[in-house]
Amino acid sequence: MTTYAALLRGINVGGSKKVPMAELRMLLEGLGLGEVSTYLQSGNAVFTADSGDEDSLAADITAAVEKRFGFTVDVLVRDHTYLQAVLEGCPFPAAELQPKQLHITYFSAQVAPERFASIDQQAFLPEEFRLGDRCLYLYAPDGLGRSKLAEALSKPRLVKGLIATTRNWNTVVKLAELTRS
Numbered sequence: 001m002t003t004y005a006a007l008l009r010g011i012n013v014g015g016s017k018k019v020p021m022a023e024l025r026m027l028l029e030g031l032g033l034g035e036v037s038t039y040l041q042s043g044n045a046v047f048t049a050d051s052g053d054e055d056s057l058a059a060d061i062t063a064a065v066e067k068r069f070g071f072t073v074d075v076l077v078r079d080h081t082y083l084q085a086v087l088e089g090c091p092f093p094a095a096e097l098q099p100k101q102l103h104i105t106y107f108s109a110q111v112a113p114e115r116f117a118s119i120d121q122q123a124f125l126p127e128e129f130r131l132g133d134r135c136l137y138l139y140a141p142d143g144l145g146r147s148k149l150a151e152a153l154s155k156p157r158l159v160k161g162l163i164a165t166t167r168n169w170n171t172v173v174k175l176a177e178l179t180r181s
Helices: 021-030 054-069 082-087 148-153 169-178
Strands: 002-006 034-039 044-049 075-079 104-108 127-130 135-139 166-169
Touching: 002 054, 002 082, 002 166, 002 169, 021 034, 021 044, 021 054, 021 075, 034 148, 044 135, 044 169, 054 075, 082 135, 104 148, 104 169, 135 148
Parallel strands: none
Antiparallel strands: 002 044, 002 075, 034 044, 104 135, 104 166, 127 135
8 A cells, every 4th residue: 555645736725616525535434545634724635645646646546536526626646755855855944933934846758957957046035946856945925916027937837738736844744744644
């Protein structure tokens, strides 16, 4: 059995895409996934599966959510090894920062640095970003809601063709912990 986290993009954050966590747990259990739990209300689920890969599990969850709730939600599925590697690979001094200052954007595929080459990082200082393995680390000292760099990084032309979903550092740490077998 492998323990995974499912990251649902853009649910329960003020729009029309409302997914009650109890219903999400039941939906995932209905797919035959085990030890299902959710974390917060913002689309984080943890489960075990003995077969399937991250992409097929994500596709199954996406299809089930659409069938049950009537709208499409992008889903990324990642295992503990990956989540722990993202945590350990942080290029910023996470232990010295407030959790609201550090965010991870998970991507559906590896991203070449050229994709974000048009971003003039100097213009956004002290905010910074670094690319990692299918992720982007964002340091935003005043938080994500006030981050001009986060706004620039989320432009449709930069993330075109990708599923991208962002989590704060507390959630990143907690998902790595919850997926530990």
